[in-house]
Amino acid sequence: xLDLQFExxxxxxxxxxxxxPMLAAIRFLAANQVCxxxxxxxxxxxLTKSGLSVQDMDNLSKGVPVEVFSxxxxxxxxxxxxxLAKEAVHEKEMETLRGLGWKDSDILDxxxxxxxxxxxxxxxxxxxx
Numbered sequence: 001x002l003d004l005q006f007e008x009x010x011x012x013x014x015x016x017x018x019x020x021p022m023l024a025a026i027r028f029l030a031a032n033q034v035c036x037x038x039x040x041x042x043x044x045x046x047l048t049k050s051g052l053s054v055q056d057m058d059n060l061s062k063g064v065p066v067e068v069f070s071x072x073x074x075x076x077x078x079x080x081x082x083x084l085a086k087e088a089v090h091e092k093e094m095e096t097l098r099g100l101g102w103k104d105s106d107i108l109d110x111x112x113x114x115x116x117x118x119x120x121x122x123x124x125x126x127x128x129x
Contacts, residue, residue, distance in 0.1 A: 012113065017106045021050040022073055025060055026080055026110055030117035032061060033084045036124075039117060072100035076110055083111045084118070 012023055024046040031039035044057060056066045063081055065074040075097055079089055097107055 008116065012109075015109065017102070018110060018113070021047060021052070022069070022076070022110075023113060024050065025066070025069070025077060026114045027117050028060065029077070029080055030084055030114040031121070034118050034121040036117070036121045039121070072097075072102060075100055076102060076107065079107065080110055080114050084114055 012018065015023070018026075024043045028040060028043035028047060030036075031043060047057060047060075052060070052066065052068055056068055058064075059066050060077070063078070065071075066077070069077065079093055079097060082089055082093075094104070094107070098104070
């Protein structure tokens with residue numbers, strides 16, 4: 001399992017389209033969903049070091065477009081919020097993301113990254129005591 005975790009980290013470290021701030025934003029949103037304080041703090045720190053302001057962080061938490069992210073990145077973060085909230089993503093939204101330059105594999109990768117945080121948080125909670 002640890003080898004799989006390291007493979008996933010390596011995969012995302014060299015991802016063509018999902019850069020470090022986007023991945024940190026996705027993990028931050030997922031951590032907010034499952035109330036994972038340590039993960040929220042870690043990703044908040046990384047986002048701050050990547051140039052996000054206090055206002056940007058507040059906007060990210062509230063679902064408001066973040067100024068430092070492009071329209072395409074904000075659109076993907078919007079869909080990520082839906083996935084994390086267990087809401088359906090409709091074909092029109094997928095077409096919008098594709099029109100903004102995202103490939104289906106990018107969208108799936110972003111969703112997988114967010115869901116990996118949720119899954120890991122469940123394991124941590126199950127065995128933390």
